Amino acid sequence: MSRTGNQLARLESEEVARGVRLLLARPLLTATQDHDGFDLIRRRREPITKWFDYYCGWRVIVEPRAGYARLFKVTQRPDRTRPAFDRRRYTLLCLMCAELLAAPVSSLDELTTRTKHAAAEDGIQFDPARRSDRNAFNDVLTFLEDQGAVETGEHVRADPTLITRLLAAPVPPSTVDTIAGLTRETRYDTAHRSLWQRHSVMRRLIDDPVLYREELNASQLGFLTSPAGRKVVQTGIRLAGCTLEERAEGYLVVDADAIATDTRFPDDDNHAKVAALLLLDRLAQGPATTEDLVEEVRELLTKFRTWAKAYQSDGGAGRLAADALELLAAFGLARTDNGTVHRLPAAARYAVEELND
Helix, strand or coil, X not given: CCHHHHHXXXXXXXXXXXXXXXHHHCCEXXXXXXXXXXXXXXXXXXXXXXXXXXXXXXXXXXXXXXXXXXXXXXXXXXCCCCCCCCHHHHHHHHHHHHHHHHCCXXXXXXXXXXXXXXXXXXXXXXXXXCHHHHHHHHHHHHHHHHCCCEECCCCEEECHHHHHCCCXXXXXXXXXXXXXXXXXXXXXXXXXHXXXXXXXXXXHHHHCCCEEHHHCCHHHHHHHHCHHHHHHHHHHHHHCCCEEEECCCEEEEECCCCCCCCCCCCCCCCHHHHHHHHHHHHHCCCCEEHHHHHHHHHHHHXXXXXXXXXXXXXXXXXXXXXXXXXXXXXXXXXXXXXCEEEECHHHHHCCCCCCCC
16 A cells, blocks of 8 residues: 555544544534544544444434534443432423423413423423423523534424434334333344443443443353454444553553543543542541541531532532542442442542642
């Protein structure tokens, strides 16, 4: 191959890797949100689509004229540590989307009123006059706007196509009664076992912050440790522009460019993440009770009285400790068992420097 051919091949592989990571970070990506990113995915849509299909069993739709790309990420083990909303906001999201599909253009007051009536018809309490309900409504509207499904201004304008693309379930929700039924992928019922092994392992590796061996069943672990399975995984991770770190306890996929990362840790701009990092330092000394960690946070808030002002009120130490521990659990860095918090092996990647007031 000529030097020009090599350069073009390298450029294509780099762009495909970037496109894969862009969709991992934002599964619904529009040209309005990221014009350059969408243009890249549009141009490289064939190899990007093939990567997701082969390695993860996930479907990708790219609509150049409509200006969006959608990665349908499916899992049979939904992660309850990283919800977009609480139950109330999810309920409002469903109600609001139904109303926006019926009338894509309306004023904000009209949408609020229609959502209130729809909630009442289903026996759901929603009163926009209450601050908590109004905040929940605004959070959902902001989420839809962030997804590119809604534009707000003088009127609320919805894109019905993007609203219907929000749901990634492999089967229609109206046909099932349970979450397990909603996420069931029937093709694995008859497919060769190696297909499920490849997809299930790669999904965990690229979607979870860290994957411990103890979290895998015998079939998955056998695939990951076999020469053929290891080669498939290493190749897939490399083609996505990432590297695979292997330790005795488990595996970690690293994106050095942080393109595929939807949330970061550590993060100095987030109070809960700062507190989480400090609690990891405490947990390096050994397991601790949640009460012990609340006391650690209380001392931190006392020492830095101008920091984390939202937590400087009564009960703030308990709230900040709870938020920090939730983050540690979500990132696979700590686990709480019967009120005792244990530091997990991946936490060894982090260290805390001495703070000065």
